[in-house]
Amino acid sequence: MADAVVVGSGPNGLAAAIALAQAGRDVSLLEGQENVGGGCRSAPLTLPGFVHDTCSTVHALALASPFLSRLPLAENGFEAVHPEAPLAHPLDDGSAVMLERSVDRTASGLGRDADAYRRLFGPLVDDAEALFGDVLAPLRPPRHPLLLSRFGLSAVRSAVGLARSHFDGERARALLGGCAAHSMLSLRAPVSAAFGIVLALSAHAVGWPVARGGSQRLADALAGHLRSLGGSVETGRMVTSLRDLDSRGPVLLDVTPRQLLALAGDRLQGRYRRSLERFRYGPGIFKLDWALDGPIPWTAREAARAGTVHLGGTLAEIEAGEQAVTDGGHSERPFVLLVQPSLFDATRAPAGRHTAWAYCHVPNGSARDMTAAIEAQVERFAPGFGDLIAARSAMDSAEVERRNPNYVGGDINGGLQGARQLFTRPVARPVPYSTPLPGVYLCSSSTPPGGGVHGMSGYWAARAALRTGGLFSRA
Ligand SMILES: Cc1cc2nc3c(=O)[nH]c(=O)nc-3n(C[C@H](O)[C@H](O)[C@H](O)COP(=O)(O)OP(=O)(O)OC[C@H]3O[C@@H](n4cnc5c(N)ncnc54)[C@H](O)[C@@H]3O)c2cc1C
Secondary structure (H helix, E strand, C coil): CECEEEECCCHHHHHHHHHHHHCCCCEEEECCCCCCCCCCCEECCCCCCCCEECCCCCCHHHHHCCCHHHCCCHHHCCCEECCCEEEEEECCCCCEEEECCCHHHHHHCCHHHHHHHHHHHHHHHHCHHHHHHHHCCCCCCCCCHHHHHHHHHHHCCCHHHHHHHHCCCHHHHHHHHHHHHHHCCCCCCCCHHHHHHHHHHHHHHCCCCEECCCCHHHHHHHHHHHHHCCCEEECCCCCCCHHHCCECCCEEECCCHHHHHHHHHHHCCHHHHHHHHHCCCCCEEEEEEEEECCCCCCCCHHHHHEEEEEECCCHHHHHHHHHHHHCCCCCCCCCEEEECHHHCCHHHCCCCCEEEEEEEEECCCCCCCCHHHHHHHHHHHCCCHHHHEEEEEEECHHHHHHHCCCCHHHCCCCCCCCCCCCCCCCCCCCCCCECCCCCEEECCCCCCCCCCCCCHHHHHHHHHHHHHCCCCCCC
C-alpha cells in the first residue's frame, strides 16, 4: 500500500505525484490508458513514420510553470525546440502579423500600434516570471500586488474591449484576439483578455516550443523523474470507484467533476455534490491531424517561420466565429489554431514530408464534421494546401472524449474558464483542491489555474494534501 495514490497521469497528475514524491512520500500513479500523459501524448495517427501529438504540442506553459520548469526534464529526455517565431497570424492582404520572441520586433510589424504594443507588454515581460507565479496559482494574496494590479487592469476586460481601446489597427487587434481565443470564451466575455495577454507574454518571456520527438517525450520525462524519486506508475488501470484504491494517505484525482461524481458514488452528498452537478463545461473541439507531402505553402512566406498559425483573419471575424460557438452554433469560417511542428523537429515525419494539426471550437458534444470548414481556412491562406494531404485523422468531440475521459463533450480545459469559474473551479471553497471526502483531492485542470500543460493544478493540490494530511510534513 502506497503513502499516496494519484489517479490519472495528465501533466497535473504527474506533477502532483512528483510533488508528493519530492516530499518523501511513496506514491503510486494509476493511469487508465496504455500511455502516460493524458493531454500530452503522441501517436501514429496517419501513416508509418509520422508522429502526431494527439493533444498539446506547444509547451509555453510548461516553460512558464514555476514547478515544471524547475524539474530535471532534460536529463529525462525532454528537449524544447523553439521555432524561429512563436506565432504567425496571416491576413487576407497576403501578409502575416508575426508574434516574435522580441517585443520590439513584434511591435515593428504593427505599424501605428507599435508603441501601444510596447506599452502593454514591455513592463510585463520584465517581470514575467513573478507574474506567472501569481497567475498560475489559486486565488490567494498576490506575492507581487503592484505587478498583478498592472496586469489585472487589462486582464479583467474582454478581449475585444481591450483590443479595440488599446490598438487602432487591425494587425495588433487580430493578434491579441487570436491569442485570447485560446480561452474558448466569447471574446466579449470579461477576463477573455487575460488569456490573450498571458499567451502573448509567454511567447516573449519563454517562447512557444515543441518537444523534440513529440509531446509524449515531455510526459515520459515527467514519469521518468517520478520513478527516479521512487514513485511507481501503472498504466492500463482505469479506476471506476474510490473504493478500489488502497492508500495509507491522500488520494489525488486528475479527473473532472463529472468523473469525481461517478468515482465517489453516494459518498458525495449535499451542497458540494449539487455544486459539482452544476459545474459548467465549455465548448468542445474538432481536430484534424495531417500527414503532408510538403510544407504548407503559406501565401505569407513568413508564416513558415512560426510553430503556431492562427487562421481567422480580422478581430471582427474571430469575434463572430467564437460568439457563434458560445451561442451554441457552428461558424462556417471558424477560428482555426494550427501547429506545424515538423518544420522545426525533423523527427516527426519522413524526410521532406510534414505533419500539422489544427482544431476549431464547436459547441460541447457537437457531432458536426468540421473537416471542410477547417481545411477551407487553411486553403484561404495557403492555396494548394489540399493537394499536399497524404492522409488525415479527424476527431469530433465524442472521439476526443473517448481518447481521454477528462475532455467531457470535447472540452479540453476541464470546464468553462469564464470569470465565475476560473478561480472557484470546481466549487467555491477556501482550498479548491480539497473535497468533503477526507483525504480526497482534485488535481486536474478543473481546479485553478485551469487548462494547459503547466502542472500547477497538480502541484497546488499536492501542497494542499501535504499541508492538511496530518500524517504528512509540509512540502
Ligand atoms: C487537441 C488539444 C490541443 C491542446 N494543445 C495544447 C497546447 O498546445 N499547449 C497546452 O499547454 N495545452 C494544450 N492543450 C490542453 C492540455 O492538453 C490540457 O489542458 C492538459 O493536458 C490538462 O492536464 P490534466 O492533467 O488536468 O488532464 P489530462 O491531460 O486530460 O489527463 C487526465 C488523465 O487522467 C486519466 N484518467 C481520467 N480518468 C481516469 C480514471 N478513472 N482512471 C485512470 N485514469 C484516468 C486520463 O486517461 C488522462 O490520462 C490541448 C488539448 C487538446 C485536446
